[in-house]
Amino acid sequence: MKNANVIIPCYAADTSGVCSALYELGGMTVVHDASGCNSTYSTHDEPRWYDIDSMIFISALTEIDAIMGNDEKLISDAVSAAADLHPEFIAICGSPMPMMTGVDFDAIAEEVEQRTGIRTFGLHTNGTRSYIEGASEAFLAVTREYVRECPKREGIGVNIIGATPLDLPWNTTIGSIKKWLTDCGFEYVSCLAMDGTLDEIKQAASAKVNLVVSYAGMAAAKHMLDEFGINYVCGIPFGEGFGRQLAENIREAAAAEAGCVSPYGVSFDEPDCTADTVIIGESISAKSLAQAIKLDMGIAASVICPLPTDDMLLSDKDLCLYAEEDIRAALERIKPKQVIADPLYRYIIPNESRHIELPHFAFSGRCFQKDMKDLINKDIKELFE
Amino acid sequence: MHKEYERPPGVKISQADINELHPTGLEYNAPARGMWNIVHQGMLIPEAHQIFVCAQGCLRGVILTAAEMLELDRLSWVSVSEEDMFDGSLETDIVDGVTDILNRLGKRPPVVLLFLSCVHLFAGVDYENILRELSGSFPDITFIDCYMTPTMRTTVTPIVKMSAQMYRPLNVTKKDPKAINIIGCDRPTDPDSELVRIIKGSGHTLRDISECNTYGEFQRMAEASLNIGYIPTCGLALEELEEKHGTPSLYLPMSFDYDTISENYSRLCGELGIDTPDFSEDIAAAEKALDDARSEVGDIAVAVDFTAVTRPLELMKLLSEHGFNVKYAVVDSVGEEAAAFEWLRDNRPDIELYSSTNVNMLYQHIRATEPVLAIGQKAAYYFATDHFVNIIMNGGLYGFSGITKLCGMIAEAYREPTDKRRLISHKGFGCASCLTN
Numbered sequence: 151m152k153n154a155n156v157i158i159p160c161y162a163a164d165t166s167g168v169c170s171a172l173y174e175l176g177g178m179t180v181v182h183d184a185s186g187c188n189s190t191y192s193t194h195d196e197p198r199w200y201d202i203d204s205m206i207f208i209s210a211l212t213e214i215d216a217i218m219g220n221d222e223k224l225i226s227d228a229v230s231a232a233a234d235l236h237p238e239f240i241a242i243c244g245s246p247m248p249m250m251t252g253v254d255f256d257a258i259a260e261e262v263e264q265r266t267g268i269r270t271f272g273l274h275t276n277g278t279r280s281y282i283e284g285a286s287e288a289f290l291a292v293t294r295e296y297v298r299e300c301p302k303r304e305g306i307g308v309n310i311i312g313a314t315p316l317d318l319p320w321n322t323t324i325g326s327i328k329k330w331l332t333d334c335g336f337e338y339v340s341c342l343a344m345d346g347t348l349d350e351i352k353q354a355a356s357a358k359v360n361l362v363v364s365y366a367g368m369a370a371a372k373h374m375l376d377e378f379g380i381n382y383v384c385g386i387p388f389g390e391g392f393g394r395q396l397a398e399n400i401r402e403a404a405a406a407e408a409g410c411v412s413p414y415g416v417s418f419d420e421p422d423c424t425a426d427t428v429i430i431g432e433s434i435s436a437k438s439l440a441q442a443i444k445l446d447m448g449i450a451a452s453v454i455c456p457l458p459t460d461d462m463l464l465s466d467k468d469l470c471l472y473a474e475e476d477i478r479a480a481l482e483r484i485k486p487k488q489v490i491a492d493p494l495y496r497y498i499i500p501n502e503s504r505h506i507e508l509p510h511f512a513f514s515g516r517c518f519q520k521d522m523k524d525l526i527n528k529d530i531k532e533l534f535e
Numbered sequence: 536m537h538k539e540y541e542r543p544p545g546v547k548i549s550q551a552d553i554n555e556l557h558p559t560g561l562e563y564n565a566p567a568r569g570m571w572n573i574v575h576q577g578m579l580i581p582e583a584h585q586i587f588v589c590a591q592g593c594l595r596g597v598i599l600t601a602a603e604m605l606e607l608d609r610l611s612w613v614s615v616s617e618e619d620m621f622d623g624s625l626e627t628d629i630v631d632g633v634t635d636i637l638n639r640l641g642k643r644p645p646v647v648l649l650f651l652s653c654v655h656l657f658a659g660v661d662y663e664n665i666l667r668e669l670s671g672s673f674p675d676i677t678f679i680d681c682y683m684t685p686t687m688r689t690t691v692t693p694i695v696k697m698s699a700q701m702y703r704p705l706n707v708t709k710k711d712p713k714a715i716n717i718i719g720c721d722r723p724t725d726p727d728s729e730l731v732r733i734i735k736g737s738g739h740t741l742r743d744i745s746e747c748n749t750y751g752e753f754q755r756m757a758e759a760s761l762n763i764g765y766i767p768t769c770g771l772a773l774e775e776l777e778e779k780h781g782t783p784s785l786y787l788p789m790s791f792d793y794d795t796i797s798e799n800y801s802r803l804c805g806e807l808g809i810d811t812p813d814f815s816e817d818i819a820a821a822e823k824a825l826d827d828a829r830s831e832v833g834d835i836a837v838a839v840d841f842t843a844v845t846r847p848l849e850l851m852k853l854l855s856e857h858g859f860n861v862k863y864a865v866v867d868s869v870g871e872e873a874a875a876f877e878w879l880r881d882n883r884p885d886i887e888l889y890s891s892t893n894v895n896m897l898y899q900h901i902r903a904t905e906p907v908l909a910i911g912q913k914a915a916y917y918f919a920t921d922h923f924v925n926i927i928m929n930g931g932l933y934g935f936s937g938i939t940k941l942c943g944m945i946a947e948a949y950r951e952p953t954d955k956r957r958l959i960s961h962k963g964f965g966c967a968s969c970l971t972n
Binding site for chain 2 (some may be wrong): 153154155156157159160161162163164165166180183184185186187188189190192193194195199200203205207208209210211212213214216227228230231233234235245246247249250251276277278279280475494497514515516517518
């Protein structure tokens with residue numbers, strides 16, 4: 151059966167992931183699309199739109215240009231905009247119609263780069279995948295383009311990898327993680343890329359550890375392990391106990407040979423068989439929260455991940471489910487005492503389960519933005535109040 | 536003006552090409568969200584259920600439109616994957632997905648608006664056959680083909696097409712000679728307007744989809760003996776209603792030109808077989824309101840945008856004639872307003888016309904430092920002012936009384952700053968919103 155949903159939303163798409171990842175880096179991102187991608191992204195997927203100007207544009211694709219394969223219009227329009235706006239780089243990505251017509255984004259990027267002299271890269275979105283995949287490709291592209299070998303810092307330098315407001319509340323999270331890093335005795339180096347800068351990212355290889363805060367950062371972290379020998383640790387320091395555990399994992403990763411830490415730096419504990427709490431969300435975020443409530447409150451939780459992830463991040467008790475009906479059926483089978491999930495999951499959570507609402511911007515957009523919670527290094531019990 | 540740019544965001548009207556005001560190019564999206572989209576339009580049909588079949592990126596915007604307007608239970612979706620487009624399953628996926636959704640819906644809707652997207656049209660799906668199959672499986676439901684096809688931006692736009700499709704569920708029925716519809720509007724027309732007063736005063740029943748509370752009430756719109764439209768996007772709807780129901784139509788464009796308004800009323804009264812009333816009092820009231828507003832706002836620069844009113848250039852002409860310091864417009868095309876354009880070009884050559892989407896508008900809100908009184912959300916954003924008239928698509932205003940009321944809103948906007956960020960963030964002006972409720 152197709153992915154047919156009666157009521158709950160879909161997650162943000164790959165084009166939004168690209169735009170969100172690159173938003174603050176001073177580049178120009180062009181989505182080859184007629185109209186909807188930019189209004190959807192700027193309205194529902196981008197909380198920074200009103201406060202921070204960013205060169206995110208659409209190509210304004212028309213039916214005649216799509217049918218006739220008029221790539222020159224996109225190229226010349228991008229070149230013209232770059233001449234007026236002087237971006238640090240140019241990223242060009244696609245939506246469903248360019249996928250249908252087989253647009254070659256790498257070739258277009260090369261042409262734009264030749265004409266502008268500005269580094270340009272094509273990203274291979276098509277509007278049918280999740281934001282995780284788009285952001286992942288964008289983060290990897292930035293890492294490949296701008297991170298170069300440089301001397302290591304004396305202390306334990308840490309990069310934050312994979313941060314976008316689609317997963318982490320904007321305005322508070324990165325500041326909280328930076329403070330936590332400092333409190334733990336680490337040195338913040340860069341953030342890829344919410345609240346980050348391109349100049350910081352260029353120094354990312356001076357770090358000893360990458361802290362991967364969403365699965366969108368995994369590809370970039372693996373690249374930096376391969377290229378610069380930087381071990382990575384997955385997790386968000388939710389709560390107090392998990393914050394301590396994550397800090398210890400970072401210390402171990404800093405001391406270990408490159409690639410000699412456990413596959414994902416931290417092995418999330420297996421939930422015990424009596425888990426009566428289910429967390430629905432992005433894998434690293436959900437697993438971090440599960441670990442946090444276990445360590446701080448003694449509550450065992452399993453995870454339902456409706457987004458792309460790596461099996462090695464999940465345990466046998468966790469589920470990867472994407473369709474509304476599959477998630478509903480799983481919850482009815484598990485009969486959890488409580489479900490921690492975005493408020494818009496309310497429609498499919500069993501009546502007998504308590505729904506602890508944890509807004510996720512990539513799911514409900516602006517609807518519950520004012521209720522988003524910064525749980526970094528905080529008393530996790532607040533979530534249950 | 537803006538010589539530093541290869542493709543300038545604005546042009547003085549004296550130098551503007553009436554056929555292409557601004558160069559085309561990449562497009563920016565300003566954070567002014569009041570304009571309606573096809574989801575808002577579809578929600579006007581009482582008890583209708585919308586089902587969108589498209590890629591995740593396209594679904595996202597429509598689903599969250601419904602979520603924000605607290606109508607998530609009236610919209611479902613089927614996602615289209617990359618593989619679907621090449622494995623020959625596009626059509627069966629639609630039928631299977633919609634069938635699954637309808638079988639799982641708690642309540643059977645009387646009408647389903649089935650939206651396909653650009654990729655379906657490009658792939659040449661057999662939409663008629665899809666509707667035939669679904670109608671066979673669900674004979675108690677009326678299925679309406681709808682289109683989320685933004686790629687068709689230079690032919691029939693999605694808004695124009697949706698404005699017509701909304702009335703497709705109306706069944707042909709016996710005409711009521713005393714029933715009249717207003718077609719194509721997203722909100723009721725001001726009951727104080729001369730238009731509504733003439734219709735109701737002549738003993739006619741006036742219906743508008745935005746005032747129908749049940750599907751049964753909506754169906755009674757089929758009884759009309761006259762359909763009236765006054766916004767530019769209603770033309771296709773009027774044509775199709777005339778073709779299907781044989782209902783004559785009148786296009787009486789919302790205007791700020793006294794002669795056009797008077798002519799509209801003469802045509803209406805002629806169609807109704809009544810004498811045209813004397814509007815001298817209404818005109819005098821509009822003139823007084825214009826003079827009062829002008830006295831109050833003084834010489835502050837005025838900016839108008841095309842989302843506020845459907846004839847922004849006519850409004851600028853009217854305000855200029857009454858001494859307002861009209862300096863800026865956010866308009867992308869001239870449309871029906873060639874006469875007003877030419878008057879402004881000849882009489883107010885320094886007026887600056889700005890594109891709503893040019894990439895160099897990105898920093899316009901920072902460049903704008905002069906105090907401005909704006910009419911419309913985009914003008915308010917781009918000219919960085921909290922003193923603005925917050926209306927979309929005429930706000931239900933019409934005729935001389937519309938001018939009078941708009942002048943009151945202009946004066947109020949001058950007196951009292953608004954919470955611009957909150958107001959322009961509200962998606963779909965006039966709709967419920969989880970952001971503000």
